[in-house]
Amino acid sequence: MNPSEFKFSEEHEWVNSTNNGEFTIGITDFAAGTLGDVVFVELPEVGSEIKQFEKFGEIESVKAVSDLFAPISGTILKKNENLTSEPELVNQDAYGDGWLITIAPKDLTELDSLMSSQDYGKFTESQSH
Amino acid sequence: MSADQNTDLKFTSPYTPNTKNDRAEMLKAIGVKTVDDLFRDIPENYLNPELKIPDAISEMELVQEMEELAGLNAVPGDYASFLGSGAYRHFIPSIVNRLALRSEFMTCYTPYQPEVSQGTLQAHFEFQSMVCQLTGMDVANAGMYDGSTALSEAVLMACRVTKKSAINVLDSVSPQYKEVLKTFLDAPGIKMDSLKDGMASSNESHACLIVQQPNYFGYFEDLTTLSDDIHKAGGLLIVLTDPISLGMYKTPADYGADIVVAEGQSLGISTSYGGPYVGLFACKQDYIRQMPGRIVGRTKDTNGETGYVLTLQTREQHIRRDRATSNICTSVGLIALMSTIYMISQGKQGLKHIANLCYQKAHYAAAQINDIQGYSVNLDRPFFKEFVISCPISPAKINKRLLSKKIIGGIDVSSQIKNGMLVCITETNSRQEIDSLVTALREISAEIGSDEK
Amino acid sequence: MDRSVAGRIGTTLPKLDVPVQDDPPKNLLRESLEMPELSESEIVRYLTQISTFNFSIDHNFYPLGSCTMKYNPKVNDDIAALPGFSEIHPLQEESTVQGALKLMHHLQNILADITGMAGTSLAPMAGAEGELAGMLMTRAYHQRNGDTKRTKILVPDSAHGTNPASAVMAGFEVISLNTDSKGNTDIEALKYVLSDEIAGFMLTQPSTLGLFDTNILEVVNMVRDVGGIIYGDGANLNALVGKLKPGDLGFDILHSNLHKTFTQPHGGGGPGAGAVMVSERILPFLPTPVIDRQIDKSNSEFYSFTRPEHTIGKMGAFHGNFGALVRAYAYIRTLGKQGVPKVSEDAVINANYIRTQLKGIYDLPYDRTCMHEVVFSARNLKRDYGVTALDVSKRLIDYGIHPPTMYFPLIVEEALMIEPTETESKETIDEFIDIMKKIAQEAEDDPGLLKEAPHNTPNTRLDEALAAREPDLRWNK
Numbered sequence A: 001m002n003p004s005e006f007k008f009s010e011e012h013e014w015v016n017s018t019n020n021g022e023f024t025i026g027i028t029d030f031a032a033g034t035l036g037d038v039v040f041v042e043l044p045e046v047g048s049e050i051k052q053f054e055k056f057g058e059i060e061s062v063k064a065v066s067d068l069f070a071p072i073s074g075t076i077l078k079k080n081e082n083l084t085s086e087p088e089l090v091n092q093d094a095y096g097d098g099w100l101i102t103i104a105p106k107d108l109t110e111l112d113s114l115m116s117s118q119d120y121g122k123f124t125e126s127q128s129h
Numbered sequence B: 001m002s003a004d005q006n007t008d009l010k011f012t013s014p015y016t017p018n019t020k021n022d023r024a025e026m027l028k029a030i031g032v033k034t035v036d037d038l039f040r041d042i043p044e045n046y047l048n049p050e051l052k053i054p055d056a057i058s059e060m061e062l063v064q065e066m067e068e069l070a071g072l073n074a075v076p077g078d079y080a081s082f083l084g085s086g087a088y089r090h091f092i093p094s095i096v097n098r099l100a101l102r103s104e105f106m107t108c109y110t111p112y113q114p115e116v117s118q119g120t121l122q123a124h125f126e127f128q129s130m131v132c133q134l135t136g137m138d139v140a141n142a143g144m145y146d147g148s149t150a151l152s153e154a155v156l157m158a159c160r161v162t163k164k165s166a167i168n169v170l171d172s173v174s175p176q177y178k179e180v181l182k183t184f185l186d187a188p189g190i191k192m193d194s195l196k197d198g199m200a201s202s203n204e205s206h207a208c209l210i211v212q213q214p215n216y217f218g219y220f221e222d223l224t225t226l227s228d229d230i231h232k233a234g235g236l237l238i239v240l241t242d243p244i245s246l247g248m249y250k251t252p253a254d255y256g257a258d259i260v261v262a263e264g265q266s267l268g269i270s271t272s273y274g275g276p277y278v279g280l281f282a283c284k285q286d287y288i289r290q291m292p293g294r295i296v297g298r299t300k301d302t303n304g305e306t307g308y309v310l311t312l313q314t315r316e317q318h319i320r321r322d323r324a325t326s327n328i329c330t331s332v333g334l335i336a337l338m339s340t341i342y343m344i345s346q347g348k349q350g351l352k353h354i355a356n357l358c359y360q361k362a363h364y365a366a367a368q369i370n371d372i373q374g375y376s377v378n379l380d381r382p383f384f385k386e387f388v389i390s391c392p393i394s395p396a397k398i399n400k401r402l403l404s405k406k407i408i409g410g411i412d413v414s415s416q417i418k419n420g421m422l423v424c425i426t427e428t429n430s431r432q433e434i435d436s437l438v439t440a441l442r443e444i445s446a447e448i449g450s451d452e453k
Numbered sequence C: 001m002d003r004s005v006a007g008r009i010g011t012t013l014p015k016l017d018v019p020v021q022d023d024p025p026k027n028l029l030r031e032s033l034e035m036p037e038l039s040e041s042e043i044v045r046y047l048t049q050i051s052t053f054n055f056s057i058d059h060n061f062y063p064l065g066s067c068t069m070k071y072n073p074k075v076n077d078d079i080a081a082l083p084g085f086s087e088i089h090p091l092q093e094e095s096t097v098q099g100a101l102k103l104m105h106h107l108q109n110i111l112a113d114i115t116g117m118a119g120t121s122l123a124p125m126a127g128a129e130g131e132l133a134g135m136l137m138t139r140a141y142h143q144r145n146g147d148t149k150r151t152k153i154l155v156p157d158s159a160h161g162t163n164p165a166s167a168v169m170a171g172f173e174v175i176s177l178n179t180d181s182k183g184n185t186d187i188e189a190l191k192y193v194l195s196d197e198i199a200g201f202m203l204t205q206p207s208t209l210g211l212f213d214t215n216i217l218e219v220v221n222m223v224r225d226v227g228g229i230i231y232g233d234g235a236n237l238n239a240l241v242g243k244l245k246p247g248d249l250g251f252d253i254l255h256s257n258l259h260k261t262f263t264q265p266h267g268g269g270g271p272g273a274g275a276v277m278v279s280e281r282i283l284p285f286l287p288t289p290v291i292d293r294q295i296d297k298s299n300s301e302f303y304s305f306t307r308p309e310h311t312i313g314k315m316g317a318f319h320g321n322f323g324a325l326v327r328a329y330a331y332i333r334t335l336g337k338q339g340v341p342k343v344s345e346d347a348v349i350n351a352n353y354i355r356t357q358l359k360g361i362y363d364l365p366y367d368r369t370c371m372h373e374v375v376f377s378a379r380n381l382k383r384d385y386g387v388t389a390l391d392v393s394k395r396l397i398d399y400g401i402h403p404p405t406m407y408f409p410l411i412v413e414e415a416l417m418i419e420p421t422e423t424e425s426k427e428t429i430d431e432f433i434d435i436m437k438k439i440a441q442e443a444e445d446d447p448g449l450l451k452e453a454p455h456n457t458p459n460t461r462l463d464e465a466l467a468a469r470e471p472d473l474r475w476n477k
């Protein structure tokens, strides 16, 4: 199930606020499932800026590469270093240990252009046909 | 021409088993009347064009014709040859061709289906391992088309890694290779600067410095200084090397090379008029995701048994398409296999021994030639199996006279070195051949002496 | 290598026949070299044993789509190994290699004739390098005409990955073009993207769907009307040789994978040869060298290298993969003008026979006459029984057949791309058809059997994710 408090983009990224005003970003369970076994994640350096709906990194499975698109804009505060040695975390726990980055958001109104959990569920349903 | 002229072709070929009956049955099952009904998507006026190629011949006639063509070429054995410059004649143990010609190695495709390709995959893994051992580098791929395209791809990789678009090339790098570089670098707009012999001048715009070691003329470069030079400027050191030299000389890795490339032909591959050969490509671990070409990795199967697969494939064109690290697909699998067999066969002792034989014979020849009136060889600078003879007249003229004495002389490098002739001596050149070259050069010197009087 | 035993040697070492020279400078020498230490008999057994783990054309039916895995005549290997070919040095003077140059010159002419083009360069060392040469010629042609704003190349979405990769290496931006529902170039989409910024169109004919694009003349005209170059990826020439000359349709550049159509054994991934043929207007840009023939006063012929006037340059250190060129030439000589059309005819008959016999059992996304290969989809098996193209492929291995190309072209889901080639007999193809039917039945009865396949290979399915996550690329010593 997609966590109800998260917001989702059409490019299959999720974003969720943590307690201290930071936001965490990852890819959805659906996306991880479509990709297959994730083997490598390339993320930008801490401190760099990402822009809503623009590419900020790449994620690779054995036989596919996908661009990562930022669901909202902001400055990168942390990246998930565990993914270097255990990229499979993205498959195992896309909404938890498989997170990609945390950011300081730039414009919270950007969240309004994202989908709710329910809408995303419908969206993926229409995509799998 | 009638549209269906080919349907009743009388001709049969041993390579196409369908008989007239087979064809008729299959066409019936398909639901068409004639073969050309299957070609209806082709605009009619263009179907069945006239071919101007010659008539079919039998295998016997083919062999006769091809032997005749082959006979028009001068072959070492009939001639003593001292040509090198990127293609070398070394002795090839029988097992290299005998094993490589096995149907199982020779007639299979790229190992995309690992369960039915373990032979090829495991051999490529050996290849990668031994290229690493020889060059001292961390990782190697399963081969490039040849040494020159390996070098070009190394430059493109250095530009990706450093995000720079100019390179520095030592001017003692092979001119053939520099021409290939130009083909590859013009379009992406990569600027090529030339670095004069030994003068350190890399700057911050340079993605890399290319050094050939031993250089095109056979001599050793001061890699320690050159390595410092490019690394201080923030670029990568690319070393183009001769794998046979690595049997005894220091590895490029010992000097801090970031990428090492080489022509692998001297490792058990016949000169075959320039190809197919195999380019060796090795680099530091940090850059593996930027490497071009195929890479084999060791892994486990569902039973926990060791096996091999093509890996890191997301770099390649079939997945990353316009963003791939290279467009290379079909490479030179079989040639890589042959060099693998050669390396295993020569092994630890053989590779060192062959390198030493080349060294000894080349130095013997160089000293003899240097003693001939009118000729000189730089014996002060260290060299390996190639060196440049400064001749009394143009090397082209000398080569002509040598040829009449059944000797194929060296490469004319007079555009770079006055009356320079670049010769190569390997273990396959007997003392007798070397001595005959020395005698011939002496005679030619005497002849021109008297001609000119 | 972990098999090594210190002190063993794999070959005898020749002795030094000149006086011992001064030692090389110590500071240049390496301290150690760790390489294998095995006896010759051990090496032969090791490599012979692992060779038997391979499937190969000589042992197995190998209907690998787009790869043209046809039988490779043995005599051609013997011919390429003649000392007069295999032992000549690439830098020998022209007068000492007239046989080699003559062969290359003949092959240039033959390939130009078969493809209907004006000239040939044999320099590129594989298909992808031929593509790169083609793209560089496209670029050079436009630049020569001062036409510098042409920065884009059109590539169909069904194209082989080397196409977009080669275009980018030549400095172009790639515009991907849709395929229509019949498998042809989408004319409306083409109209929409055509402009004076288009340098050319990379077209595979027949396409990777195994279909001849019935819009071809319209496409060629449209692209030429806006000043673009038509580049043909000739990897699929096996469908056309003797039946159609692409040059007649207006192609400007075409590469041919000689290792497919003209039988260079594939060697576990090469070598290949990717000759490029061009129309009149592209001749001055051909990669160097091109072989020329002159007749002197005494009426004797002499073959020599020439450098086309505006050549894009060298594609490799020497003159192309000569060994592969010898084989291609020998093959075409044997077939002659009678045999060449039979190649494509039988290749097309065999593919269509498979198409009609397996239709309805596997989905056929483009249900029309195909050329030398047919693309099925296993999506019906996936939908009904959860069995994928991969599972079908691995199960074929159990029956001693090499899997077809899977998951390519990318626009066909669960793709199984089957190319039987002309060198297979009706019996072999009938057997294949039966096995494919049987596997479809097994998918229904016992999908687990397919999921666990292959059952009899030295390894079961391999963990490719592990290989990519923790690259283990060499033995260490």
Ligand SMILES: Cc1ncc(COP(=O)(O)O)c(C=O)c1O
Pocket (backbone or CB within 6 Å): B328, B329, B330, B331, C066, C067, C126, C127, C128, C129, C160, C162, C163, C204, C208, C233, C235, C236, C257, C272, C274
């Ligand atoms: C349609 C097509 N184009 C291009 C290529 C590339 O040719 P090569 O592998 O010789 O580089 C291939 C084969 O792999 C192909 O099937």
